[in-house]
Amino acid sequence: MVFKDEKLPPPLAVFTEQGYALAESAYEATGWAIHEAVLDTEALRRYFDTKYGKPKETYVTGHSMGGFLTMMLMERFPTAYDGGLALCGPLAPAPYLMQGVFDIRVVFDYYFPGVLPPPDRVPSDYQDTPALVQKVQALLDAAPEKAGILHRLTTTANNKDLASDMVFSTYILKDFQERGGGNPFDNRNAIYEAPGGDQNALNDGVKRYTADPRAAEYVRTWYTPTGKLFHPMLAIHTTYDPLVPPHIPAMYTLLTEATGSGSLFVQQYVKHDGHCAILPNEIARGFDELRAWGNQRYKAVGRPESVKHDVMSSFFKGTSYDENDDRDSAGGPAHPRIPASARCHCPRRCELDRWHRPCANGPRDDHPGWRSYPIGLVRLRTEDIPERRAHSSPQRKDRDSRIDRCTWTSRDDARRDFRNAKLHRGQYQAAAIAI
Numbered sequence: 001m002v003f004k005d006e007k008l009p010p011p012l013a014v015f016t017e018q019g020y021a022l023a024e025s026a027y028e029a030t031g032w033a034i035h036e037a038v039l040d041t042e043a044l045r046r047y048f049d050t051k052y053g054k055p056k057e058t059y060v061t062g063h064s065m066g067g068f069l070t071m072m073l074m075e076r077f078p079t080a081y082d083g084g085l086a087l088c089g090p091l092a093p094a095p096y097l098m099q100g101v102f103d104i105r106v107v108f109d110y111y112f113p114g115v116l117p118p119p120d121r122v123p124s125d126y127q128d129t130p131a132l133v134q135k136v137q138a139l140l141d142a143a144p145e146k147a148g149i150l151h152r153l154t155t156t157a158n159n160k161d162l163a164s165d166m167v168f169s170t171y172i173l174k175d176f177q178e179r180g181g182g183n184p185f186d187n188r189n190a191i192y193e194a195p196g197g198d199q200n201a202l203n204d205g206v207k208r209y210t211a212d213p214r215a216a217e218y219v220r221t222w223y224t225p226t227g228k229l230f231h232p233m234l235a236i237h238t239t240y241d242p243l244v245p246p247h248i249p250a251m252y253t254l255l256t257e258a259t260g261s262g263s264l265f266v267q268q269y270v271k272h273d274g275h276c277a278i279l280p281n282e283i284a285r286g287f288d289e290l291r292a293w294g295n296q297r298y299k300a301v302g303r304p305e306s307v308k309h310d311v312m313s314s315f316f317k318g319t320s321y322d323e324n325d326d327r328d329s330a331g332g333p334a335h336p337r338i339p340a341s342a343r344c345h346c347p348r349r350c351e352l353d354r355w356h357r358p359c360a361n362g363p364r365d366d367h368p369g370w371r372s373y374p375i376g377l378v379r380l381r382t383e384d385i386p387e388r389r390a391h392s393s394p395q396r397k398d399r400d401s402r403i404d405r406c407t408w409t410s411r412d413d414a415r416r417d418f419r420n421a422k423l424h425r426g427q428y429q430a431a432a433i434a435i
Contacts, residue, residue, distance in 0.1 A: 011063075014284040023048055031175035034094075034222040037069055045080070059290065061085035063276045064244070071233065071252065072223050078230035083294040085287055086235040088276040090244045091252035093224045095184075095216070098176060100248075101169045102185035102209075104154055107192055108166055110206045111146040112139055116166065120183035120209045122174035128167050137163035145197075152195035154245075157273075161242035168243070176219060182212025184219045227255025229264040234290045234300050236268050236278055243275040266293075266300045 008016060016022055025044040028036040045058070058081050062070045067089015074084040090097050105119040115136060117123055140147040140159040147159055156162040176184050187209055194202040237246050249267060256265040270282050289300040 010280040011278075011283055014280050014287065018284065018287070032065070032094075032172065032179065032222070034065075034069065034072070037065075038072070041069070041073075042077075057082045057291075057294070059083045059085065059287070059294075061087065061287070062089070063087045063278075064089060067091065067235065067249075068223075071225055074229055074231065074233050075226050078228075081231060083231050083290045084233040085283075085290050086233060086249075087278055087283065087286075088237055088241060088244060089235065089249060091225070091235060091249035093251075094219050094222060095224065096251070097248060098172070098219055099185055101172060103187060103190060103192070104150075105166065105169055105173065106187055106190075106206055106209070107153060107194075107202065108150060110202055111143070111150065112136075115139060116170050119170070119173050120177075120185070122170055122177060124174070124178070126171065126174050128171040133160075133163050133167050136166055149194050149197045153193065154242075155247075156242045157240065165242055177215065180212065180215030180218035182215040183209060184211055184215035185209065186211035186216070225252065225255055226259065227252065227257075227261060228259045229256060229261040231264065232290060232293045232300070233265050234268065234286055234293070235266070236270060236282065236286050238272045238274060238277050239269050240273040241275050268300070 007013075008022070012022060012024070023044060025040050027033045027040050049055075060070045060073050060081050061084065062068075064087075067086035068091065070084045070086040070089060071091050074081060102119055105116070109116070109119065117126055137159050140150075140163055147162065150162055151157070154162060154165060156165060173185075187206075192202050192206055193199060235249055235252070237244075237249055239246065246269070252265060253262070253267065256262045268286065270278055272278070286300075293300045
């Protein structure tokens with residue numbers, strides 16, 4: 001997609017207004033197009049790098065499924081992106097997320113049989129239409145007791161949102177069946193709840209389904225997050241989202257804590273109702289906090305309109321800041337000190353392989369384990385990189401020159417530190433990928 005002189009939509013303009021150029025790509029397919037989006041976005045990022053030069057910084061951001069892709073990109077390309085801004089994304093394993101969609105449809109069918117197609121065999125010509133939403137809403141309006149049970153299960157606030165979710169969820173199930181070659185979901189071991197209703201009757205009467213193993217594998221592949229981050233990721237979600245309830249992205253906190261990456265993930269909320277009802281000024285504020293966090297000046301915190309205003313001296317384990325060290329143009333510490341435990345794999349800089357060990361054969365693109373995991377959309381900033389101040393000592397000059405030509409490794413936290421400390425010279429200072 002090429003934006004020339006026309007006015008950008010406000011959610012996109014917040015990036016260009018902060019001095020960032022914007023490049024964005026549509027996807028080859030619709031629906032749960034994780035695979036296609038990964039390939040198309042990574043191709044766009046590489047195209048920009050080839051045509052204009054590799055930026056000093058690259059950020060990724062996206063709404064809804066784009067937020068999910070932001071998470072995936074941050075995990076699978078840890079050396080390519082400096083931060084992620086996930087907006088209203090379902091930050092959870094796809095099997096968990098989509099199994100929940102399937103289970104709600106199964107329960108809906110128990111209370112309203114025959115209204116929607118079977119969840120395991122949705123016809124290929126099924127469409128999510130306003131007329132169908134209105135039909136489902138009318139049935140819910142006519143059965144308030146049954147609708148109330150479904151509201152409590154789904155956390156939806158009204159029949160309109162619930163009807164829209166049921167119709168759209170059926171379309172998503174159809175998409176997964178076509179992509180995976182069968183029904184990916186199994187509920188033979190599920191025990192269902194019926195808040196305010198007869199749970200025994202529900203579990204006795206609900207229909208049971210068996211998953212196709214190949215289809216289930218497709219869902220696991222696209223995608224089960226690891227929770228392993230190497231750079232900051234900030235998520236923003238509305239307090240009421242009928243399509244992606246807040247408890248879903250909250251799962252990612254548990255995943256990052258389990259891998260020791262909890263300090264690299266923050267989720268904030270904005271006080272709005274609706275899916276992706278995040279205002280442009282809230283996106284701009286989040287992006288500003290993410291950049292400050294990535295530059296190690298401040299860390300974003302999990303409250304709206306707030307930033308923790310202190311230098312993150314304990315953010316990177318094993319490193320420390322000297323308050324009198326050289327400072328960048330924004331006043332923040334320019335370079336963290338190098339832990340003694342670090343090792344420099346010189347003279348040739350290399351990236352990391354899939355398992356985060358120093359590679360011996362060049363950049364990550366040469367490693368076959370990475371080829372299935374490109375992603376995104378891209379935004380970039382055109383601004384010259386300020387030169388460093390004169391070095392005050394031969395030791396500091398030697399230290400900085402080693403940072404420039406080496407990849408430092410020790411613990412994961414130190415490795416992130418060194419990648420941020422390396423100097424990247426070129427025309428473009430920063431880039432951000434959007435989905």
